[in-house]
Amino acid sequence: MKSFDVAAVEKLVDYPGLIAALEEAHKAGMPEAQHMVMDEPEGGSNKFVSLLGWARNDVVAAKLVGVFPTNLKRQPAEPSVQGLVVVFDATTGAPTLIADGAAMTFRKTAGDSGLGSRLLARPDAKTLLVLGAGGLAPHMIDAHVAARPSIERVMIWNRTPERATALAERLADRYVVTAVLDLDDAVAQADIVSCVTMSDRPLVKGRCLKPGAHLDLVGAYLPTMREADDEAIRRGSLFVDTRNGMEGAGDLIQPVNAGVIGWDAVQADAFELCQGVHAGRSADDEITIYKNVGGGHLDLYTARYLASRI
Structure with a gap:
């Protein structure tokens, strides 16, 4: 069994290749996938998550991670998501590799959003805005630029x-990048807006989105969280990576409960987009929204x- 630390994962799981692999994978049906989330005993804020995906006669992947939000406040800071990904041979059940769970989660999440940009953002998009400066933010930049x-x-x-x-200073040798203070003005300039926050209130105002913008919503994984307001959800054409679990995303369930949209507002998921069931963007001035729900698949x-890069 081979082992891959953070550096090895970063070297092997490149975003152009990963996004292409995700697009190809979505051309097939959804594999068997299950997950379990355990809350910290006695009402703590931490969680432990187990995700399992099984592609028959191919591979079984199990991810075991802790989600400890206060890790970022430790001195020195630690990633809020830590754990392991283990891959097994689906024909024998034998373990074949183990990899750093945080590094794999960053790449899985960012690659998913990069796939959304490849499928839905305008091909001539020139300006990217990222909301959030945590561990996932630089990965989002890399993935969207790759897409x-x-x-x-x-x-x-x-x-x-x-x-x-x-x-911004850390990435200045790779990108033309600036930190901004006026969020509304930055949203109005951006061709792609990617939200990777833990916000419990809307940050992106729909009235500020420019025609043709693509909005990537990654945070708000709980019903109580929110990254975009009702006007954004109302103005945009809504897509998800998967419908499995989308009812738990605050950016969807809150406007549904408020009567702003119905669940039929979700036009397609990533499988339907990659399989050509839905064409995706239909006009240059259309605002598209991609809710990154995630999942074991x-x-x-x-x-x-x-595994293919070994």
């Missing part, structure tokens, strides 16, 4: 401006891509 190489400028906004500035696809 849309036309991107020439990157903006970063964060509730704590110093963190956005620090990330994406961990399986990402692990299979890593």
